[in-house]
Amino acid sequence: MLRVIPVQKGETGAGARFVAALRAVPRNLRDDLWTTAHDPLSRTERPGWRDWMPAFALVLGFTAALIAIPNVNQLTAVYGLNMSYAVLLGGLQSAALVLALVRPVPAWWAVTIAMVIVTALAEPRAPDVFLPWTGPGLALQAGVLLLLALRVRPRAAVEALLISILVGLAGGLFVSRAHDYDIGAAAAILTTVVVIGAALRASRVARTELVMQEELTAEERARRTLLEERNRIARELHDVLAHHMSLISIQAQVAPHLVEDPPDELKENLAAIRENAVEALTELRRVLGVLRSEDPLSEGARHTPQPTLDRLDELVGNVRDAGQTVTARTTGEPRPLSPGVELSAFRIVQEALSNVMRHAPGTEARVELGYEPHALAIRVTNTAPAEPAPPSRTAGHGLLGMRERTTMLGGELAVGSTPDGGYEVTAILPATPRKPPANQVEDTP
Amino acid sequence: MTNIRVLIADDQMMVRQGFTVLLNAEPGIEVVGQAVDGLDAVAKVAELAPDVVLMDIRMPQLGGIEATRRITAPPGAAVKVLVLTTFDLDEYVYEALRAGASGFLLKDASAADLAQAVRVVAAGDALLAPNITKRLITEFSRLTGTARAPLKERVGDLTERESEVLSLIAQGLSNAEIAERLVVAEQTVKSHVSRILVKLGLRDRTQAAVYAYETGLVRPSGQ
Numbered sequence: 001m002l003r004v005i006p007v008q009k010g011e012t013g014a015g016a017r018f019v020a021a022l023r024a025v026p027r028n029l030r031d032d033l034w035t036t037a038h039d040p041l042s043r044t045e046r047p048g049w050r051d052w053m054p055a056f057a058l059v060l061g062f063t064a065a066l067i068a069i070p071n072v073n074q075l076t077a078v079y080g081l082n083m084s085y086a087v088l089l090g091g092l093q094s095a096a097l098v099l100a101l102v103r104p105v106p107a108w109w110a111v112t113i114a115m116v117i118v119t120a121l122a123e124p125r126a127p128d129v130f131l132p133w134t135g136p137g138l139a140l141q142a143g144v145l146l147l148l149a150l151r152v153r154p155r156a157a158v159e160a161l162l163i164s165i166l167v168g169l170a171g172g173l174f175v176s177r178a179h180d181y182d183i184g185a186a187a188a189i190l191t192t193v194v195v196i197g198a199a200l201r202a203s204r205v206a207r208t209e210l211v212m213q214e215e216l217t218a219e220e221r222a223r224r225t226l227l228e229e230r231n232r233i234a235r236e237l238h239d240v241l242a243h244h245m246s247l248i249s250i251q252a253q254v255a256p257h258l259v260e261d262p263p264d265e266l267k268e269n270l271a272a273i274r275e276n277a278v279e280a281l282t283e284l285r286r287v288l289g290v291l292r293s294e295d296p297l298s299e300g301a302r303h304t305p306q307p308t309l310d311r312l313d314e315l316v317g318n319v320r321d322a323g324q325t326v327t328a329r330t331t332g333e334p335r336p337l338s339p340g341v342e343l344s345a346f347r348i349v350q351e352a353l354s355n356v357m358r359h360a361p362g363t364e365a366r367v368e369l370g371y372e373p374h375a376l377a378i379r380v381t382n383t384a385p386a387e388p389a390p391p392s393r394t395a396g397h398g399l400l401g402m403r404e405r406t407t408m409l410g411g412e413l414a415v416g417s418t419p420d421g422g423y424e425v426t427a428i429l430p431a432t433p434r435k436p437p438a439n440q441v442e443d444t445p
Numbered sequence: 446m447t448n449i450r451v452l453i454a455d456d457q458m459m460v461r462q463g464f465t466v467l468l469n470a471e472p473g474i475e476v477v478g479q480a481v482d483g484l485d486a487v488a489k490v491a492e493l494a495p496d497v498v499l500m501d502i503r504m505p506q507l508g509g510i511e512a513t514r515r516i517t518a519p520p521g522a523a524v525k526v527l528v529l530t531t532f533d534l535d536e537y538v539y540e541a542l543r544a545g546a547s548g549f550l551l552k553d554a555s556a557a558d559l560a561q562a563v564r565v566v567a568a569g570d571a572l573l574a575p576n577i578t579k580r581l582i583t584e585f586s587r588l589t590g591t592a593r594a595p596l597k598e599r600v601g602d603l604t605e606r607e608s609e610v611l612s613l614i615a616q617g618l619s620n621a622e623i624a625e626r627l628v629v630a631e632q633t634v635k636s637h638v639s640r641i642l643v644k645l646g647l648r649d650r651t652q653a654a655v656y657a658y659e660t661g662l663v664r665p666s667g668q
Contacts, residue, residue, distance in 0.1 A: 243457075246531045249553035250463040257466045278553050285532055303508025305456060311505070 032156035033163070036103050039151050039201070057101055064094035064140070071136035079134065080123035089114050089121075093140045100147040108148050108160050111141045112167055119171040132171030133186045142193045149197025150204075161194045229401045233408065235291040236347075240306050240339045242284045249277035308342035309334075309369070312349065316367060319353050325364045326353065332371030337431045344405040345369070345376055345429060351398040352380035352425040360385040360423060375411075376431045384421030402427065448475040449567045452495040454486035454512065455479075455529065456504045460552065464499060464559070471560040483507025487515050490524055496567050498526045500546070502537050510537070510544045517545030517648060525566045525649065547651045548572075569649050570635070571619035602644050608662065610637045614650050615657035 068090050075086035092114045100107035119132035133141070141164065149157040165187045252274035256262040307315070316328045337345070349367055356365045363382040370377035399415060402425065406413040411429040418424045451468055453461050453476060465476045478493045480486035482504040490498060498516060502509040513526045528541040528549040538549045547566045550559065565571055603611065606627075613623045620638065624631040638650060647653050656662075 242531050246552040247457065247459055247463075250460060250467075253556050254463040254466045257470055274553075281553055288532060303503055303510060304505055305503045314505075 028155070029159055032153065032159055033105055033109075036106055037152075038104050039205075053101070057098065060101060060143075061098050063143075064097040067097075067136045067140060068094040071134070071140075074134055074136060075118065078124065079118065079121075081118070081121050085121060089118055090136075093137055097140050097143045097147075100144040104144070104148040104151045105156075105160075107144050108164075111137075111144045112164055115141065116167060116171060132168050138186055138189065142189055145190055146193040146197045149194045150201050154198045154202070157194050157198050161190055164190055225400060226404075229404050231291055232401070233404055235288065236306055236343055237340055238284055238288050238291060240343060242281060242288060243305070244339070245277050245281045245284060249274050249281065252277060306339075306343055307346040307350075308339070309337070309345055310342075312346065312367075312369070315346070315350055315353070319357065319365075322357065324353070324357050324361070326356075326367065327364070328367040328369075330369045330371070334369075334371055337376060341376060341409060341429050341431050344409055345378055345427075347405060348378055348402045348425070348427050349380060351402050352378075355398045355425075356380070356382045356423070362386060363422065374430060374432060376429045378427040378429070379424065381418060381424045382422050448473055449497060449563055450475055450477045450493070450495040451497050451499060451563060452476075452478045452480060452486065452489055452493060453499045454481075454483070454489075454504070454509065455499070455501040456482055457501075460501070460529075467556040467559060468563065470556070471563075474560060474563055483509060483512030483515075486512045490516050495524060497563050498524060499550075499563075500526050500528050500541075501552075502528060502530050502541065510540050513541060513546050514544040520646075522648070525569070527562055527566050542651060542655050545648060545652065547649050570621075570638075572614070572617050572651060572654055603641060607637055607641050607644070610634065611641050611653060611657050612662055614638065614641075615654040615662070617654075 071093065072083075072086045072090040075081045075090055076083055079086075081089070093111055096107040096110035096114070099110065115132055115137055118134060118137060145157070145161060145164065148160055152160075165183070168183055168186060252270045255270050256267050259266075312328065316326055319326050336342070349369075353365060353367070356363065360382050363385050365380065365382045368377075368379040368381075370379070402415075403413050406427050406429065409429050411427060414424075414426045416424060451474060453464050453468075455461050455464075461479045461481075465479065468474045468476050477495055478489050480489045484507045486498060486500065486509075487507070489495075498513075500509040500513055504512075509528060513528065516522065516524060516526060525547040526541075526545060528538070528546045529552050530537055530549060531552050541549055547569070548562060550562050554562070609627070610623060613626060618626065620631050620634045624634045627634070638653075641647075641653060642649070645653065645656060647656055
């Protein structure tokens with residue numbers, strides 16, 4: 001059976017929200033105050049709370065102990081508690097202050113309950129004593145509330161404050177013995193400490209968030225740099241690939257012209273090769289379109305082919321023209337390497353030299369290329385600069401790019417200072433011997 | 446009719462050799478030389494006076510765009526430049542057209558397309574790949590903000606009929622199509638076209654199309 005519940009007018013709009021808020025109160029209270037949870041101590045501040053904790057504990061413990069003595073005295077002498085209760089309750093209140101350092105919510109419960117018990121047991125000897133708050137009791141509760149407000153959400157702190165005041169109010173109302181019923185002063189003191197605590201917490205939270213934000217931004221920047229570099233590398237390699245693909249398509253068309261009366265099978269086969277190359281090129285152009293839109297090429301790069309090691313002399317010459325002393329040496333038998341290796345090797349030398357110009361201008365740079373049977377060894381060094389350049393905070397595009405390129409090829413990269421104060425970049429790129437095609441001597445893809 | 450004399454400028458020997466073989470196999474086309482980079486191309490054009498240059502864009506020393514600019518800069522230079530690209534990069538093509546190229550072609554174009562392109566460019570009586578050319582010109586004249594607005598006055602030098610012909614050129618129509626549209630002889634269209642080029646100081650109909658879009662004579666929407 002369906003039962004239609006009429007929606008009452010008061011439950012819509014602001015009214016409904018108010019009712020909902022009221023209904024949420026018990027749950028909020030339970031969430032906020034029936035827990036031992038509190039803010040973790042920040043790790044980012046230095047020196048932070050964590051480091052000062054033992055000192056705080058010491059001072060607090062000393063204070064708590066100092067207050068305990070007059071507290072117990074008062075509880076026996078003024079409030080008429082017997083000695084064992086006085087020691088127990090006074091001790092509990094003092095212990096709560098120390099406990100508040102690590103467990104503010106239970107500590108607050110402890111002082112509040114202690115206050116209730118004191119009020120219930122008290123038989124004041126004079127009509128003008130403070131009740132339900134004893135003087136020392138109020139001081140300890142204020143201390144605990146301050147520590148609480150520093151460590152929990154403002155809502156929980158306000159709830160604790162209100163409960164403290166309500167409990168005090170109830171105690172004052174229901175205790176029929178003559179006493180000084182000055183709840184206003186007590187409430188004012190407790191409110192003040194909670195406001196101070198909450199304000200301090202708010203500024204700490206803001207600072208922590210700022211630090212986290214900065215960390216995030218730095219992380220984001222590093223990620224971006226890495227992605228940009230990978231994008232650049234991918235673009236260059238696809239570029240080289242596209243050149244080779246278009247060569248295949250041209251050669252497949254040219255081949256039938258090179259023999260007289262080519263058989264039909266051969267022509268068909270070559271036509272299929274060409275078709276495949278053209279299809280692959282179409283796909284490649286799409287990929288390149290995506291890669292390019294991310295990172296537009298510089299004017300110079302757009303009008304020149306992707307470099308190979310053939311153009312190393314040109315590069316060294318340009319660097320020299322820019323005022324950098326640089327010598328280049330090649331060992332082993334130079335041979336054409338795979339386009340990816342050639343391009344990467346050129347870029348690594350280029351990056352290394354531009355780092356030298358940027359960070360150690362006026363030094364002597366050396367470029368060494370070693371053609372080994374199964375690898376190409378690249379070494380770019382510079383002598384010690386006259387005055388040490390400021391260390392850069394993060395690995396820039398340069399080092400990152402060199403590392404990415406080396407890793408991509410399965411090679412090794414080592415960078416670091418030399419014993420004489422200079423800097424050294426060494427890359428070993430695996431390079432299997434490649435047989436050059438007969439007529440590809442001056443190829444620059 | 447004499448052969449169309451072609452110079453091939455590309456830094457890759459295989460491309461040069463390949464295109465030479467393909468074009469020499471075509472009747473009426475003769476490859477007269479090869480250049481290995483932009484500087485070489487400029488020199489070879491001066492030396493060999495070809496009708497058409499097949500120009501690669503990305504070359505060492507001097508890129509194809511700058512080489513095109515130098516080759517087509519001298520007033521009265523009759524040589525036509527056909528730009529070859531590995532990538533169908535719109536911006537290259539527009540730059541190439543602005544630099545004075547008459548057309549462009551992908552390197553992996555078929556031999557037939559290649560020969561056709563050389564013939565069209567050499568004859569100069571139609572735009573190469575009108576649709577693509579138009580799309581590129583309109584797109585880029587919009588992007589570059591039609592910076593040549595003051596030239597409008599010079600469109601005023603054209604007679605009404607010549608302006609009409611110019612806008613039809615820009616829409617990619619060949620001389621024959623324009624003749625049909627205007628119900629005149631093709632020879633009349635030809636003389637209109639050459640008067641337009643002379644009056645505006647332009648070298649060919651591709652440049653005339655670029656001009657028409659950039660001056661706003663023809664609107665990208667095709668009005």
